[in-house]
Amino acid sequence: MARATAAQGFSWRQFKVMLRVIMRGEQHLDSTGMGFGDDSAKRRTGLWGKLGSGARKVAMGFLFLLLAAMFFMMGYMLGEFGTAPYTALSLCVVCLVGLTVLTGLYQAVNILYFVRDLGYYLTLPISATTIMWAKLAHFLGMSLLGDLILLPVGLGCLLANGAAPGTWVSMTLAFVLCAVAVNLALVIVCVPIMRFSRLASDKDRFSRVFGGLIVVLALVIGVGSQFAVQGDGLASLASGSEQLLAGGVPAVVMGVLCPPSLLGRFVVEGGAMSAIAGLLGMLACVAVYAAILTVVARRWYFEGVQALQGAGGKRGRRVEGAELTRATRTRGALAANLSRDWKTMVRVPVFFNQFVLSSLLMPLYFIVIMVVSGAVGVSQASEAGLSPAELLEMARSLTVLLTFDSPALVWCAVGVLVFGLFLGFSSYSFTMGVSRDGEDFFFMRGLPMDWSAYLASKFVSPFALSTVPMLVVIAVALVVLGVPVASGIYLVGIYLGATISLGLLSLGLGALFPRLTWDNEAQLVKGGGATLMVFAGILVGAVVMALPALSLLSCVLWGILAAPVALGLSLAIFVVECAALVWWVLGPCARHLSRLER
Amino acid sequence: MIRIDHVSKSYDGGATNAVRDLSLEIRSGEIFGLLGPNGAGKSTLLNMLAGVLAPSSGTIELDGINVVSNPLAAKRNLCYVSDSPDHLLRLKGHEFLRFIADVYEVPDAVRAERIASLAREYGMEGELDNQIQSYSHGMRQKMMIMGALLPDPAIWILDEPMTGLDPKASWLLKQSMRRHADAGKTVLFSTHVLDVAEKVVDRVGVIAHGELLFVGTVDEMREHFKSNGSLEEMFLELTSDNSPFAGSGEKDHASEKSASATEAR
Numbered sequence: 001m002a003r004a005t006a007a008q009g010f011s012w013r014q015f016k017v018m019l020r021v022i023m024r025g026e027q028h029l030d031s032t033g034m035g036f037g038d039d040s041a042k043r044r045t046g047l048w049g050k051l052g053s054g055a056r057k058v059a060m061g062f063l064f065l066l067l068a069a070m071f072f073m074m075g076y077m078l079g080e081f082g083t084a085p086y087t088a089l090s091l092c093v094v095c096l097v098g099l100t101v102l103t104g105l106y107q108a109v110n111i112l113y114f115v116r117d118l119g120y121y122l123t124l125p126i127s128a129t130t131i132m133w134a135k136l137a138h139f140l141g142m143s144l145l146g147d148l149i150l151l152p153v154g155l156g157c158l159l160a161n162g163a164a165p166g167t168w169v170s171m172t173l174a175f176v177l178c179a180v181a182v183n184l185a186l187v188i189v190c191v192p193i194m195r196f197s198r199l200a201s202d203k204d205r206f207s208r209v210f211g212g213l214i215v216v217l218a219l220v221i222g223v224g225s226q227f228a229v230q231g232d233g234l235a236s237l238a239s240g241s242e243q244l245l246a247g248g249v250p251a252v253v254m255g256v257l258c259p260p261s262l263l264g265r266f267v268v269e270g271g272a273m274s275a276i277a278g279l280l281g282m283l284a285c286v287a288v289y290a291a292i293l294t295v296v297a298r299r300w301y302f303e304g305v306q307a308l309q310g311a312g313g314k315r316g317r318r319v320e321g322a323e324l325t326r327a328t329r330t331r332g333a334l335a336a337n338l339s340r341d342w343k344t345m346v347r348v349p350v351f352f353n354q355f356v357l358s359s360l361l362m363p364l365y366f367i368v369i370m371v372v373s374g375a376v377g378v379s380q381a382s383e384a385g386l387s388p389a390e391l392l393e394m395a396r397s398l399t400v401l402l403t404f405d406s407p408a409l410v411w412c413a414v415g416v417l418v419f420g421l422f423l424g425f426s427s428y429s430f431t432m433g434v435s436r437d438g439e440d441f442f443f444m445r446g447l448p449m450d451w452s453a454y455l456a457s458k459f460v461s462p463f464a465l466s467t468v469p470m471l472v473v474i475a476v477a478l479v480v481l482g483v484p485v486a487s488g489i490y491l492v493g494i495y496l497g498a499t500i501s502l503g504l505l506s507l508g509l510g511a512l513f514p515r516l517t518w519d520n521e522a523q524l525v526k527g528g529g530a531t532l533m534v535f536a537g538i539l540v541g542a543v544v545m546a547l548p549a550l551s552l553l554s555c556v557l558w559g560i561l562a563a564p565v566a567l568g569l570s571l572a573i574f575v576v577e578c579a580a581l582v583w584w585v586l587g588p589c590a591r592h593l594s595r596l597e598r
Numbered sequence: 599m600i601r602i603d604h605v606s607k608s609y610d611g612g613a614t615n616a617v618r619d620l621s622l623e624i625r626s627g628e629i630f631g632l633l634g635p636n637g638a639g640k641s642t643l644l645n646m647l648a649g650v651l652a653p654s655s656g657t658i659e660l661d662g663i664n665v666v667s668n669p670l671a672a673k674r675n676l677c678y679v680s681d682s683p684d685h686l687l688r689l690k691g692h693e694f695l696r697f698i699a700d701v702y703e704v705p706d707a708v709r710a711e712r713i714a715s716l717a718r719e720y721g722m723e724g725e726l727d728n729q730i731q732s733y734s735h736g737m738r739q740k741m742m743i744m745g746a747l748l749p750d751p752a753i754w755i756l757d758e759p760m761t762g763l764d765p766k767a768s769w770l771l772k773q774s775m776r777r778h779a780d781a782g783k784t785v786l787f788s789t790h791v792l793d794v795a796e797k798v799v800d801r802v803g804v805i806a807h808g809e810l811l812f813v814g815t816v817d818e819m820r821e822h823f824k825s826n827g828s829l830e831e832m833f834l835e836l837t838s839d840n841s842p843f844a845g846s847g848e849k850d851h852a853s854e855k856s857a858s859a860t861e862a863r
Contacts, residue, residue, distance in 0.1 A: 317727045319692050324726070325710035328696040336700035340689065347688040347729070443685035446648040447701045448673035594669065597651050 010129045010294070018126065018134035064149065072152035072159075078238055079160020086268045087242045088157030089171055092150045093178050093261045094241035097254060100179075102217045104143065104186045105193075106210040111139040112187070112301070113194055113308055114203055128302030129294065136293075140183055147179040167268060170275045174260065174267040177282040182258040184289040191296050194304040203308075204349050211353030215361055223368050259285035333453035334460075341457050344436070350521035351436060355429045356465060362426060363469035370477070396482035404564050409487055410556045413494050413567060417545050417552070420498030424541030426466045428534045430506035433458030434514040434593065435524055441516050442598060451590035459507050459585070467499045490567065494548070497574025501544040504581035506537065511589040517598070548573045600624040600647065600753060600784055605656030607642050607808075612654070616642040618808040619656070624786055624801075626661075626752075629779045631799035632788040633833055639808040640788040641681055644757045647786070648678035660753055674702065676753040677746035683738035683762070687731035691722060691741055694730060695748055702749035709748070716744040720767055736762040743771060754778060756787035760794055772798050792833055804833065 075088055112135050121131055154171050243250075255262050263285075266278030319327055331339065345351045381391045402409045434441065434455075444454070474495060478488040518524045548570035555566035600623070607617040617639045624630045634640045645651040647658060649669045658665045665672040686694055692713065699709045717723045720740045725733065730741055739762045746754065754775070760768050775785045775798060789795050795802055796816055804812040812819060 318724050319726045320714060320723065324692065324714055327692050328699060328710050328713055330703075330706045330709070331696075331700050333700070336697055340686070340693075340697050343693065344686070344688045439682075440685050442650060443680065445650045446645075446673070446678040446680065447698070448670050449701060450670075595652065 009127055014126050014130045015134050019137055022138045067149055068152045072156040075153035075156025076160045079157040083238050085158050085161055086265050087238045088154045089264050089268055090241040091238040092154045095150050096147055097182050097258050100182045105190055108187050108190045111135055129298050132297045132301045143183050144179050151175050170267045173279055174264055177260045177286055178258050181260050181286050181289055184293055185257050188293050188296055191300050195300040207349035211357055215357045333450040334456055337454050337457035338460055342461055348521050354525045359465035363473055366473055399481045399483045402483055402487045407556050407563055410552050410563050414552050416491055416494045417549050421541045424537035425534055427502050427506040427537035429462035430503045431510035433507055434511045438516055438518055451594045452586040455585055455590050463503055493571055498545055501577045501581055502541050504585050505540050505544050508585045508589045511593055599626045601659040603657045605653045608654045615808050620810050626784050627779055627782045628800040629775055629785040631795040631802045634805035638805045641757055644755055647755050649673050675751050677751050679742050679746045679756045679759050681757040683742040690729050691726035698745040698748055704749050719770055739763055740767055753784045759787055
């Protein structure tokens with residue numbers, strides 16, 4: 001072991017070579033599918049390929065700038081409401097640490113360990129410390145680019161406070177040093193975990209755990225933001241962040257995770273000398289963490305990588321006799337395809353996180369929002385002297401009015417359509433149905449496949465995951481609120497019409513333009529193209545809902561149609577749309593797949 | 599029987615041909631070996647036979663069924679093992695075989711027995727409950743071969759099937775091929791391992807640059823070259839730049855040779 005440790009010295013020349021290789025395109029095994037790896041997409045060729053690639057970059061740049069502008073405005077508003085620059089910096093740093101702790105560990109593990117090329121690096125005469133630092137430099141570069149999206153909150157506050165240009169520079173430097181420090185701290189923790197933890201050596205399990213954590217985080221952020229942005233919520237959040245850094249146990253935790261965060265006040269609020277001293281202190285903290293990491297890595301990184309290379313082998317039971325007969329009994333084409341697709345989706349962590357957990361996120365989100373809003377409403381009502389039963393009775397007295405000759409029901413139907421449009425974000429699961437198969441698709445092209453059954457199976461899984469749970473939530477809400485049965489069934493019909501037509505159109509488009517040539521699953525579901533596809537779902541939703549929406553609006557806005565006619569017509573349009581889309585998906589789209597070549 | 603009639607395939611709209619005006623007939627009851635260097639067009643040809651690729655021109659018939667106009671019926675009549683065994687890796691062995699049996703509509707009465715028998719033969723009994731991704735390359739190849747043999751169709755098309763197999767599995771596959779052909783059915787396989795071709799095939803076809811350079815028995819090939827050398831030496835001579843069949847100037851001559859060789863059979 002001593003020999004191995006001694007051989008792990010750092011070489012600057014090898015570091016540069018490794019960094020260049022890693023930046024040129026290393027294959028990562030990002031198993032969460034949350035976009036934490038850096039698989040460079042294949043270089044596009046041809047005019048359309050270059051145009052598509054260029055358009056995607058422009059769109060992604062636009063999205064980034066949009067978010068940055070939004071955060072800047074939030075910071076500006078904070079400043080306008082009297083928040084001090086240090087408080088805004090505290091908010092940025094606390095958010096940075098929170099996000100990095102929750103997502104950064106997986107990110108670091110993915111970059112440092114789950115790399116397909118790592119097995120090859122092990123065969124080269126390069127020290128583990130050099131490999132790790134080259135990877136870490138790459139990781140830090142990528143992380144910093146992502147972390148910088150939070151900085152505009154602080155800068156916006158500086159603008160509102162009319163801060164001097166020097167303060168802008170020092171705040172930026174302070175934020176960057178905080179980002180580097182927290183990432184180094186994470187890697188210091190991650191190296192021993194990867195060396196000694198059993199969980200870490202099972203990549204699939206590790207990915208699922210982090211996928212689950214990220215979904216919980218998204219839920220907390222989503223629900224939290226609903227309440228934080230109301231009133232002075234954001235300002236309270238900022239002052240809370242400042243208190244976290246003020247002292248006590250939270251400050252100790254923050255000091256361990258991100259030591260430079262404790263020096264932020266000197267950088268932003270003091271004079272020039274104080275700022276320089278603060279920045280030097282921050283730099284010293286980063287240097288200490290880098291030194292600790294070098295020692296830790298020299299000891300355990302190489303061993304962790306070696307342990308991971310040999311992990312994953314499992315021995316299953318022997319299946320024979322009656323059990324084998326049961327396990328291989330005959331199914332129809334739809335059931336066979338559905339079973340195969342479902343098993344693949346659930347067993348590939350990327351797909352599990354992206355298509356199963358994320359699909360369940362929306363119903364969960366609505367349930368939590370409904371429960372929290374209900375609790376808040378009941379609490380406010382009881383303050384006003386109303387019991388929950390009385391409140392419910394009031395609501396029911398209103399929903400009784402939802403009859404077929406009432407414009408209120410038409411407005412409810414419009415609301416269902418708007419909700420359906422919002423569900424366009426999850427239509428991505430349908431669009432990606434065929435693409436999920438990748439190279440396996442071409443294996444199945446050699447089989448006597450029933451492509452209609454294949455596509456039908458691609459509809460069932462996402463429909464069951466995204467639409468059915470929401471349907472249950474809606475049905476419960478309709479019953480609790482006492483909506484008349486016929487009206488409730490009508491609204492459910494509209495909801496099903498909207499979601500089925502949206503799913504079918506998305507599935508058909510995904511079948512006509514599948515992306516089947518990817519190296520690992522994460523490539524498919526992350527990055528600019530995938531993000532744009534999520535937003536494109538809204539457009540698809542708008543297309544399928546345009547005619548029914550016009551029918552409804554022609555009643556309530558323009559008074560052209562009577563309410564019963566508008567309601568009937570919109571439902572009839574959905575029925576026709578769904579029938580046409582079923583024919584299109586099971587006919588032309590299935591035929592297209594049966595002829596698709598590499 | 600496999601009938602390939604003036605088949606060409608281009609991936610770039612006709613600028614170049616991966617397979618060029620190829621005609622060949624493989625009769626029922628024979629094992630036909632397709633030999634050729636890397637990039638010769640073997641996999642393209644086999645992919646067209648399996649219906650994965652559509653020919654740019656020409657027709658392919660499997661037992662009288664046109665692969666392009668009636669792909670489903672044609673595919674029910676064949677099994678295809680591609681040159682890569684990395685498919686459906688997240689399924690367990692028995693799940694993969696069940697999926698294949700469902701797609702080929704293998705009757706309930708025989709499928710479990712056939713799966714058990716194949717697993718026993720190929721030494722995979724203890725592996726059926728594991729995901730294919732946990733298998734070694736050779737085990738994955740065995741699983742693909744088991745999947746191909748499970749429906750027991752009339753025509754077997756195998757692309758480099760011996761790659762990665764251990765000697766026992768390789769021997770078993772050769773035995774299966776022989777039994778299949780002796781039962782009056784058809785086996786077509788490509789290989790780089792010339793010794794395998796020499797020992798197993800009834801007839802051999804040599805393909806290079808998308809053209810069929812020679813069709814005949816190994817003995818006829820020897821006679822043609824007046825050589826007592828190994829198949830390897832003949833193969834190298836056929837596919838070398840100095841070969842009388844190489845180069846576009848000799849294209850017609852080569853086509854005539856292959857056509858006459860086919861007719862002579």
